[in-house]
Amino acid sequence: MKINLKIWRQRDSQSKGEFKEYHLDEVSRDMSFLEMLDTLNIKLIKQGENPVEFDHDCREGICGQCGVMINGIAHGPLKNTTTCQLHMRSFNDGDTIYVEPFKAAAFPIVRDLKVNRSALDHIIAAGGYVSVDTGQAPEANSIPVTFEQAESAFDAAACIGCGACVASCKNSSAALFTSAKISHLAQLPQGDKETSTRVISMVNQMDEEGFGHCTNTEACQVECPEDISVLNIARMNYEYNRARVVKK
Amino acid sequence: MTKTIKASIPEGPLAEKWSNYKAKARLVSPNNRKRLEVIVVGTGLAGASAAASLAEMGYNVKSFCFQDSPRRAHSVAAQGGVNAAKNYKNDGDSIYRMFYDTLKGGDFRSREANTYRLAECSANLIDQAVAQGVPFGREYGGYLRNRSFGGVQVSRTFYARGQTGQQLLLGSYQALLRQQHAGKVKLYARHEMLDVVLIEGRARGIIARNLDTGEVERHGAHSVVLATGGFGKIYYLSTLAMGCNASAIWRAHKKGAYMANPSWTQIHPTSLPQSGEHQSKLTLMSESLRNDGRIWVPKDKNETRLPVDIPEEDRDYYLERKYPSFGNLAPRDISSRAAKEQIDQGKGVGPLKNAVYLDFSRAIKEYGQEVIAERYGNLFTMYKKITGIDAYKEPMKISPAAHFSMGGLWVDYELMTSIPGLFAIGEANFSDHGANRLGANSLLQACVDGYFILPYTLQNYLADQIRIENTDINHPAFEESEKQVRTQMQNFLKAKGQKTAEEFHKELGRELYDKCGLLRSKEGLEKAVGNIRKLREEYKFNLLVPGTAGEVNSELEKAGRVSDYMELAELMCIDALHREESCGAHFRAEYQTEEGEAKRDDENFCYSAAWEWTGNPSSPILNKEPLVFETVTPTVRSYK
Known part of the structure; x- marks a missing residue:
C-alpha cells in the first residue's frame, strides 16, 4: 500500500523543528511501524539525505525504548501497544500519518524522534528500590506473599518506562510512572518498610525534573502499553499524605 | 602455535571448590576499596548486578550502556523464567542434579567446576531477587511457584508471568540506581565502548563514544568488566534486540582476549516465523509454552486443510514420537533440529512453509481457557498483535531462530579473560553452558556472575592493585x-x-x-x-x-x-x-x-577452543583448554 508521512525533523534540542513530507509506495501490511521507518531510512540514505533518527531496541514491546506520537496518539492507534508492536495493517492504503517525538519539558529532543528520558531514571534513583545489599537476603520462602498481593504488585511493576504517559498528559505529568513504582514496592512486605521515605523522595524528584502535576484526566492509562492503572496514582497520593502527616 | 591453557580451577572435591576458593581469596580493606575504580560495560542482569554489588562494597564504579537507560538492556526480554535448585517441589531436585542437567544439556562441553558453581549459587539468587521486590509467581498460600522447562524432569523454574527477565532486570537496575544516588556509581547511558585500553599488559580503561554528541571519550580504571551480552544478532534475523552487538568483546579479542567456541549458537525452537523480506527481527515465544503446547506438523506435505480441521490421525507430534520421555520439552538444540527436519521435508506450515504448529487445544480442554490465559496470557496477546491470529482458537505457528551465544570471551574460573584485569560476565563469556544452554539458565548465569561470583574474584585481582594510582588517561x-x-x-x-x-x-x-x-x-x-x-x-x-x-x-x-x-x-x-x-x-x-x-x-x-587474534581474521591461533571431568563421566546424551 501507499503511505504518506509527515515526520518531525529537528537537529537538536536547540534548533527549530518542522514537519517534512515523505511518500512510500510499497508498504506491506505485515510490516511493523518501525520496519516501515527502516524502509524510509534506506531510501533517504541512498538519496544522500540524513535518515530519520528514532529510538528502538528490542522490538518486542518490553524494553520501552521505542515510542513516538502517531497521529497525535502515543504509540499509535492500537490500545496497549508499543510503537514496535504496531503493524501497518492498522493503516489503510493512501493514509497520511503524522509522526512526532514524545514532547515534554522534561524530555529534551536529542534529534528528530529521539528524546532524552533520563529524568525517569532520576525519579527511580531517588527511592524506587528496596534498600537491600547483595548478600543480605533471607531465605525466599521465609516471608510469604499472597497470590493476590504478588499479582497486584506485578500489575504496577509491569511498567516499561517508555514515557507514553508523560507524552499523553496535557500537563506532562509523570504521576503514572512514579506511582507505579511506589505502588509495586508498597504492596510487598519486602518493600513496604521504606514506603514513607520513598514516596516523599520520589515525588520531590518528579517535581524537580520539571514534570507537571496530575489533574486526573486519566489519559495516561489509556495510552499506556501495559495498561498501568490510574489507581496507582491514588495510592501514591494516599501514601504521600500519610507520610507527611506521620512525619509531622 | 597451539597452546594448552589452564582455567585455574581450585583444588578439592567438586562440591567444595567454590567454598575453598572463597575462603582463600584475597580481600581489599574498605579503606582501599574507595580508592579503586572499576568500569562495567553493559547494564543487563550481569552488568547491573555486578556494578551494584561492587558499589555496595565500596568500589567506585563507572557503568556504561548504549541504550538510553540501563533498564532497557536485553535481559529485559527474557520471558520464561530462572532456574534454581531450591527443591520446593520435593521432586528430587538438588544442586548435583541441576549441575548434571546443565552439563548434560550442554553435551558435556562445559567446564565442570563452573557449571557446579552455577547450580550451587542458584538458590541465593532467588532469595536476593525476592528481597529486591521481584514479584515472582506465588501459590495461594503465599509460597513461591515453580514450573518445568526443557531438558529436565523436575520443576525448578521460578517465573514472573512471561516477563521474568524484565522483573529481574528491574531489581538489579534499581539496585544500580540506588548506588548512583549514593554517589558510588557514575552512569554513562548512550555510550558505546569502542576499545579497551591496555597499559603494561593490563586492562586499564576504555574508549567510548557518546552517542548523543558523537564525542569520543577516554575512561580509566583499575579493572574493566565486560557484560555486553551475546552476539546472535550476527545472523541478522534473530530474537535479539536491534542494538545487541559483538563490538565490545570483539575489540577486546583484537587486544588479546581469546574467543572460545564462537560458533556455538543456540537456535531457539519457538520463535515466530519470518513473514517477509522487510523483517528486522524475529520475536521469541517463551519456551514455557512447551509445558502445555504440543508441537506437530501435518503427516502429508501437501496438506491444505486448516489446522483445526486436520484430524489427530493425520498429525505428526514428532517430538512426542521421537523423544517419548521428554516429549515437547526436549532441549532446544534437539527441538530446533527436529523442526528443521520437518520443514526441510516440505511439511512446514504457513504461507512460506517455514513453521510448525504449537497447539494448545488439549491444554485448553483440560484446564480451561482461563488457566491457560493466566499462565501465558501476555504471550497470546503478543502473538495476536504480531500475527493477527487468536491462538486460543487455532495453533500458533513457530519456527527456529538464532538466540543465544554459548560461545564468547574465554574466561578462567575467576571469570577473567586472557588479558589481566579484563573480566567477562554473563552471556559475553563462554563458560557455563557448553554446546547448548538449558532454558532459564541464562538469567541465572547473568545474575550469579554479577551478584555472587565477580565480587569475590574481582576483589582477588584488585588486592594487588591497591598501590596503583588512578589511571592517567593521557597515557x-x-x-x-x-x-x-x-x-x-x-x-x-x-x-x-x-x-x-x-x-x-x-x-x-x-x-x-x-x-x-x-x-x-x-x-x-x-x-x-x-x-x-x-x-x-x-x-x-x-x-x-x-x-x-x-x-x-x-x-x-x-x-x-x-x-x-x-x-x-x-x-x-x-x-x-x-x-x-x-x-x-x-x-x-x-x-x-x-x-x-x-x-x-x-x-x-x-x-x-580458545582462539587467539593474530592481526589477520583468516588465520587465528587455536589454543585448547582440555575439559577434565573429575566427577562425571560423559555419556551419550539421550532424551529418548
Missing part, C-alpha cells in the same frame, strides 16, 4: 587507541559506496544462517569462509554511511558493529570447521548417529 596507550577508533570511523564515512550497513548485515546473516546455523558441513563452511571474505572486502569500498562522526548517527554506530561481525563471522566458520564432531547446537552433517543424533568425539574434541 600514550589511550592516545593510540583513540586515534585508531577515530580513523576507523572516518574510513566508514569516506567509503561513500552504494550499500548501507544494514544491507551488508542482511547478506552476512543469511550466509551464516545457511551454512553455520542449525546444520553445518565442511563443504558449506568452506564456501561461507570464501563468501564472507569477499563481503568483507566489499565492505571497505562499497559501504554507504551518511552524516558525520561528530553528531547523533545511528548509521555510523551500525557500520562499526557490522564491521566487527564481518570478522567474527569468519572465526565462527573456522571454529565450526575445525570441530570435526557434533555436540549440542554444533551439528555437523558428517558426524551423526544412524538415528540422526549428534555424534560426539570425546577422544579428539573434549576441549574448549
Whole structure:
C-alpha cells in the first residue's frame, strides 16, 4: 500500500523543528511501524539525505525504548501497544500519518524522534528500590506473599518506562510512572518498610525534573502499553499524605 | 602455535571448590576499596548486578550502556523464567542434579567446576531477587511457584508471568540506581565502548563514544568488566534486540582476549516465523509454552486443510514420537533440529512453509481457557498483535531462530579473560553452558556472575592493585587507541559506496544462517569462509554511511558493529570447521548417529577452543583448554 508521512525533523534540542513530507509506495501490511521507518531510512540514505533518527531496541514491546506520537496518539492507534508492536495493517492504503517525538519539558529532543528520558531514571534513583545489599537476603520462602498481593504488585511493576504517559498528559505529568513504582514496592512486605521515605523522595524528584502535576484526566492509562492503572496514582497520593502527616 | 591453557580451577572435591576458593581469596580493606575504580560495560542482569554489588562494597564504579537507560538492556526480554535448585517441589531436585542437567544439556562441553558453581549459587539468587521486590509467581498460600522447562524432569523454574527477565532486570537496575544516588556509581547511558585500553599488559580503561554528541571519550580504571551480552544478532534475523552487538568483546579479542567456541549458537525452537523480506527481527515465544503446547506438523506435505480441521490421525507430534520421555520439552538444540527436519521435508506450515504448529487445544480442554490465559496470557496477546491470529482458537505457528551465544570471551574460573584485569560476565563469556544452554539458565548465569561470583574474584585481582594510582588517561596507550577508533570511523564515512550497513548485515546473516546455523558441513563452511571474505572486502569500498562522526548517527554506530561481525563471522566458520564432531547446537552433517543424533568425539574434541587474534581474521591461533571431568563421566546424551 501507499503511505504518506509527515515526520518531525529537528537537529537538536536547540534548533527549530518542522514537519517534512515523505511518500512510500510499497508498504506491506505485515510490516511493523518501525520496519516501515527502516524502509524510509534506506531510501533517504541512498538519496544522500540524513535518515530519520528514532529510538528502538528490542522490538518486542518490553524494553520501552521505542515510542513516538502517531497521529497525535502515543504509540499509535492500537490500545496497549508499543510503537514496535504496531503493524501497518492498522493503516489503510493512501493514509497520511503524522509522526512526532514524545514532547515534554522534561524530555529534551536529542534529534528528530529521539528524546532524552533520563529524568525517569532520576525519579527511580531517588527511592524506587528496596534498600537491600547483595548478600543480605533471607531465605525466599521465609516471608510469604499472597497470590493476590504478588499479582497486584506485578500489575504496577509491569511498567516499561517508555514515557507514553508523560507524552499523553496535557500537563506532562509523570504521576503514572512514579506511582507505579511506589505502588509495586508498597504492596510487598519486602518493600513496604521504606514506603514513607520513598514516596516523599520520589515525588520531590518528579517535581524537580520539571514534570507537571496530575489533574486526573486519566489519559495516561489509556495510552499506556501495559495498561498501568490510574489507581496507582491514588495510592501514591494516599501514601504521600500519610507520610507527611506521620512525619509531622 | 597451539597452546594448552589452564582455567585455574581450585583444588578439592567438586562440591567444595567454590567454598575453598572463597575462603582463600584475597580481600581489599574498605579503606582501599574507595580508592579503586572499576568500569562495567553493559547494564543487563550481569552488568547491573555486578556494578551494584561492587558499589555496595565500596568500589567506585563507572557503568556504561548504549541504550538510553540501563533498564532497557536485553535481559529485559527474557520471558520464561530462572532456574534454581531450591527443591520446593520435593521432586528430587538438588544442586548435583541441576549441575548434571546443565552439563548434560550442554553435551558435556562445559567446564565442570563452573557449571557446579552455577547450580550451587542458584538458590541465593532467588532469595536476593525476592528481597529486591521481584514479584515472582506465588501459590495461594503465599509460597513461591515453580514450573518445568526443557531438558529436565523436575520443576525448578521460578517465573514472573512471561516477563521474568524484565522483573529481574528491574531489581538489579534499581539496585544500580540506588548506588548512583549514593554517589558510588557514575552512569554513562548512550555510550558505546569502542576499545579497551591496555597499559603494561593490563586492562586499564576504555574508549567510548557518546552517542548523543558523537564525542569520543577516554575512561580509566583499575579493572574493566565486560557484560555486553551475546552476539546472535550476527545472523541478522534473530530474537535479539536491534542494538545487541559483538563490538565490545570483539575489540577486546583484537587486544588479546581469546574467543572460545564462537560458533556455538543456540537456535531457539519457538520463535515466530519470518513473514517477509522487510523483517528486522524475529520475536521469541517463551519456551514455557512447551509445558502445555504440543508441537506437530501435518503427516502429508501437501496438506491444505486448516489446522483445526486436520484430524489427530493425520498429525505428526514428532517430538512426542521421537523423544517419548521428554516429549515437547526436549532441549532446544534437539527441538530446533527436529523442526528443521520437518520443514526441510516440505511439511512446514504457513504461507512460506517455514513453521510448525504449537497447539494448545488439549491444554485448553483440560484446564480451561482461563488457566491457560493466566499462565501465558501476555504471550497470546503478543502473538495476536504480531500475527493477527487468536491462538486460543487455532495453533500458533513457530519456527527456529538464532538466540543465544554459548560461545564468547574465554574466561578462567575467576571469570577473567586472557588479558589481566579484563573480566567477562554473563552471556559475553563462554563458560557455563557448553554446546547448548538449558532454558532459564541464562538469567541465572547473568545474575550469579554479577551478584555472587565477580565480587569475590574481582576483589582477588584488585588486592594487588591497591598501590596503583588512578589511571592517567593521557597515557600514550589511550592516545593510540583513540586515534585508531577515530580513523576507523572516518574510513566508514569516506567509503561513500552504494550499500548501507544494514544491507551488508542482511547478506552476512543469511550466509551464516545457511551454512553455520542449525546444520553445518565442511563443504558449506568452506564456501561461507570464501563468501564472507569477499563481503568483507566489499565492505571497505562499497559501504554507504551518511552524516558525520561528530553528531547523533545511528548509521555510523551500525557500520562499526557490522564491521566487527564481518570478522567474527569468519572465526565462527573456522571454529565450526575445525570441530570435526557434533555436540549440542554444533551439528555437523558428517558426524551423526544412524538415528540422526549428534555424534560426539570425546577422544579428539573434549576441549574448549580458545582462539587467539593474530592481526589477520583468516588465520587465528587455536589454543585448547582440555575439559577434565573429575566427577562425571560423559555419556551419550539421550532424551529418548
